[in-house]
Every structure is written in C-alpha cells, then in structure tokens.
Amino acid sequence: MIKLKNTVIVVIILVFTSCQTYNTFYGTTHHKETFDSKSKRLDLSHQNLSAIPEGFSTLKGLKMLDLSGNTDIDLQRVLESLPYPERLEVLILDSLKINTLPNSILLFKNLKQLSLSYNPNLNLEATFKQLDNIPLEFLNLQGNGITQLPENITAIETLRDLNLSYNLLHDENSYRYLGQLPKLYSLWLDHNGLTKLPKTVGALNQITFFYIVNNQLTELPKDIAEMKSLRVMHMGFNQFTVLPEELMSVPNLLMVHINNNQITSIPRSFGTEKHSLFALLFDNNPIPESEQKWAEKAFSSYFLLSFKQDY
Numbered sequence: 001m002i003k004l005k006n007t008v009i010v011v012i013i014l015v016f017t018s019c020q021t022y023n024t025f026y027g028t029t030h031h032k033e034t035f036d037s038k039s040k041r042l043d044l045s046h047q048n049l050s051a052i053p054e055g056f057s058t059l060k061g062l063k064m065l066d067l068s069g070n071t072d073i074d075l076q077r078v079l080e081s082l083p084y085p086e087r088l089e090v091l092i093l094d095s096l097k098i099n100t101l102p103n104s105i106l107l108f109k110n111l112k113q114l115s116l117s118y119n120p121n122l123n124l125e126a127t128f129k130q131l132d133n134i135p136l137e138f139l140n141l142q143g144n145g146i147t148q149l150p151e152n153i154t155a156i157e158t159l160r161d162l163n164l165s166y167n168l169l170h171d172e173n174s175y176r177y178l179g180q181l182p183k184l185y186s187l188w189l190d191h192n193g194l195t196k197l198p199k200t201v202g203a204l205n206q207i208t209f210f211y212i213v214n215n216q217l218t219e220l221p222k223d224i225a226e227m228k229s230l231r232v233m234h235m236g237f238n239q240f241t242v243l244p245e246e247l248m249s250v251p252n253l254l255m256v257h258i259n260n261n262q263i264t265s266i267p268r269s270f271g272t273e274k275h276s277l278f279a280l281l282f283d284n285n286p287i288p289e290s291e292q293k294w295a296e297k298a299f300s301s302y303f304l305l306s307f308k309q310d311y
Helices: 002-016 075-081 103-107 124-131 151-155 172-178 199-203 222-226 245-249 289-298
Strands: 041-043 064-066 090-092 113-115 138-140 161-163 186-188 209-211 232-234 255-257 279-281 304-306
Touching: 075 103, 103 124, 124 151, 151 172, 172 199, 199 222, 222 245
Parallel strands: 041 064, 064 090, 090 113, 113 138, 138 161, 161 186, 186 209, 209 232, 232 255, 255 279, 279 304
Antiparallel strands: none
16 A cells, blocks of 8 residues: 555656756746846847847846847857856757857856757757766757767766757667766657657666657557666657557556557556556547446556547
8 A cells, every 4th residue: 555655646746747947937037128137037039139138248147048049149259248157057049050059158167958959050969079068957959850869968967858859860879878878867759750769769778758759659669678767658649559568568667648649459468467557648549438448447546547538
C-alpha cells in the first residue's frame, strides 16, 4: 500500500510539472515603450530594430531579454551594451539569421536559458564551443533543419532541457551524444519526420521526459528498454495502431500520452505481465468499446486512464 501511494504521488507531480523554460518569473515583461532601469524582463522581439533602444545601457538588473526577429540589429553591439551581463539568465535570439554567436555571449556567465530557434544557418559546432563554459540548463534549437549534432554538444554538461523539435534528427550518433549529457532531463523531438526511432535511443538512459509527438512512428525499438530514468513519454499524433508492448520493458515508465493515433487494440499482455505503467492517455484514438471495457477492468488500479474523444 505504501508503494502504491508513493507511485500516485510521483504521477501527480509528473502531471503538473515539466520544463518551465520561459515561465521563469522575474516580474512584469516590459517592451520598448515601457522599460526603465529597473526592468527585469524585456521583450524587444519583432520590432524591426536597427539600433539599440534609448535607455538600454541603464538596465541594471535585467534577467530576461528577447531580441527575436530583429534581423537588422547589430547583435554584438547590443549584447556588449548591457551593463551587467552576468545578471542575465534568459536570452532569446530566434529568427535572427544567425550563423555564429557574437563573442559577447561569453559575457553572460550565469545564462541559464538560451533560444536559437529558426536560425537554419547556425554553425552548431562553433556555437557549442562557445557555450561549453556557460551554465546553460535549457537550449532551444527548434526549426533549424538539424540532421545531425556535432559531438561537442557533450561539453554542455549543465544542460537539463533540450528542444530539438521541427528538425530532421534521424542520425544514430546524435542520440549517442545526447546520451552523454549527464543532467539531461527533458528532450523534445516533435515534428522530426521520424518513421522509426534509432536503436541508439537507448543511450538516453538519463532523461525523465521524452517528447516524440507529431512524427510518423508505427513501432518502438526494443532498445527503449535501456531508458532507465524515463518516467513520462509523449507519443501523440503518430501512426501507432496497437499500444506498443515495448513500453512494458521500460523499467520506470509511469505515464504515456499516446493520444491522436490510430490505436484499435491493446495487447492483453498489459493485463498479465509486470510493468511500471500507472497512467495511459488514449484520447482521440478509434479504440472499440470492447477494448475500452477490457482496459478499464485490467487497468482499474491506474491513477489515470483516459479515452476521451473530441471528434
């Protein structure tokens, strides 16, 4: 009974927690017209800026800065103009046509979150070399057309959350490199055109949250059993027709979101063999009523079991 209660507590925590990234709170978000020297969050995104805004150099305690979309701005000069770069923790540089980061990035010695999305010409190897001495916890690289990662990503040892959505990452070695990031907790591979996961996915034995939503997956490799730290798996909007039995081999997996697939049947082994699953979300799957009734009986001890239909 104690073990059951502990599992329920863990599931509840996982339901309501994940990577918070940009939700870090430093007070009100200010814009070009409203910021002053005391502002901690400044959003200058998509303002067609070509010069540093007046008063920028007076910012004494800035924690978050968004410069996205200002492709005509001198990024090196802007970053050098910030009077206390060591206080900045969140920097968003999306859609800036960046090839390489300016050397002024090295001034941000306490940067925790960096977004470089939609910069498809970004030199990843040079970028990772610049970042290996910065204590990054979250890195956003979505939408950069990435097909493989350079090995030196392994030097960013503080990384906890990595967003690689909207890329084309099928390369087996890339998964091996990601498996060498000791603190990696959450990994996004949504919208990567995956028809199968590489066998090297088992190298990701340190992550807790795994997002593979909106791909074309129909099955899982047996190597997924090596993902010993995995607790929550998001598999929605793929092409699964059967709940994969490989999920039972993941030793500590508690929750699976497999909504919006084509599932019509659930292997009976889920009701007879031991596994750690405690929550399953089948929302928006064409599961027959007979299968739902069997599952409701077989999984009666589950914390969460959902068959909701929105269509």
